[in-house]
Amino acid sequence: MRSMVEGAQHRACPSTPLRAVPLPRCAGEDGIENGLTHYFGQMREADLTMIEPLAETPELAQIRDAVRAVCDEFDDSYWSAKDRTASFPHEFARAIAEGGWLGIAMPTAYGGAGLGITEAAIMMQVIGGSAGTFAACSTVHINIFGPHPIVIHGSEAQRQRMLPPLISGEERACFGVTEPDAGLDTTKLKTSAVRDGDRYLVNGRKLWTSTAQQADKIMLLARTTPIEECQRPTDGLSLFYTDLDRRYVEIREIHKMGRAAVDSNALFIDDLPVPVEDRIGAEGMGFRYILDSLNPERILNAAEAIGIGRRALGKAAAYANERIVFDRPIGKNQAIQHPLAESWAELYAAELMTLRAARLYDAGQPCGLEANAAKYLAGDAAFNACDRAVRTHGGMGYAAEYHVERYFREAVVTRLAPVSRELILCYLAERALGLPKSY
Secondary structure: OHHHHHHHHOOOOOOOOOOOOEOOOOEOOOOOEOOHHHHHOOOEOOOHHHHOOOOOOHHHHHHHHHHHHHHOOOOHHHHHHHHHHOOOOHHHHHHHHHOOHHHOOOOHHHOOOOOOHHHHHHHHHHHHOOOOHHHHHHHHHHHHHOOHHHHHHOOHHHHHHHHHHHHHOOOOEEEEOOOOOOOOOHHHOOOEEEEEOOEEEEEEEEEOOOOOOOOOEEEEEEEOOOHHHOOOOOOOEEEEEEEOOOOOEEEEEOOOOOOOOOOOEEEEEEEEEEEHHHEEOOOOEHHHHHHHHHHHHHHHHHHHHHHHHHHHHHHHHHHHHHOEEOOEEHHHOHHHHHHHHHHHHHHHHHHHHHHHHHHHHHOOOOOHHHHHHHHHHHHHHHHHHHHHHHHHOHHHHHOHHHOHHHHHHHHHHHHOOOOOHHHHHHHHHHHHHOOOOOO
């Protein structure tokens, strides 16, 4: 950890709160500033250190501050431009990789830092709380948790071959699990992998595959045994980590509500050859391997959502303190105060559940209930905070120049993916309360 932190320490933030600086104005597509601040005044940048991630040890505080120093190099103007032009943030991805952060939870033997999900959650909350919000998180997210099945179930030769390029940022991966006709019922996926000598031939479709436009590799779940021949629906699925060869895979970008800087895609796979040595673990065990990644994924998603919500909340509080209407700051009105105070409490509660889940996971204890509850609480808290930030800004909340509308658009997905809030409630009802399974 020391080397990773020290690598970014020369850019670390001071321990005292940052002095207020002018809010950057966003240029329109024609290069002309829209000039709303000329009429309504320039707002000060929010002091986000007042609601920063919990860091209960000096080591966690070092991680928090060092990651924030990297993120602070990419301000709202940078991310607004990336969102407006739907351009991948290569500069940000490179800065995170150069700091050694992609390997925060990967073993030291392969170039990682050997830290836990707790440390990774602190890191991802900081990134979520940066100007890039969810787009920044999605830029690096797959490299943080995606290699987990390789670490646990891959051979030593696979770990040596596959992990170092991901950790260094030399290679980028995408995750091919979701399908258009299966949704959350993963056992019903139809993508097939048929053995053909020393390789498999893969055919099928994948949906919502993030960063496929940029990726070199794909973590792919496919059915190697027809479901009707399996004793259980979860049998017969195999996991592969292989080249995303565009001669056999057509990638179509999905235009979406938010996070335009990071692509989401539909994949059409036609006889993709996959060497047997690219199969992770035993044939037919892929579903179980994927399950091993679900809890850390939920925890990191929760941490990211908390960061997004806190950034929006900080912007709202700064605006409410400075916007004068009827000769008084609007923040003096309880109709403004109470929703923002409620968001502060919701985000804090979600953070405590997230850290509880992370510590359980790092201790090797069951954490499914806590990880799912954290994802549920954080998604709702982030959405509420961003909605309230827009409404606190009034009409200016609808203007791109004040950025909170972008945060709101990116926060919507935190309640939808990778698992819906409703399915989480079904899981909690069954596993925590002993109620009958409803799906």
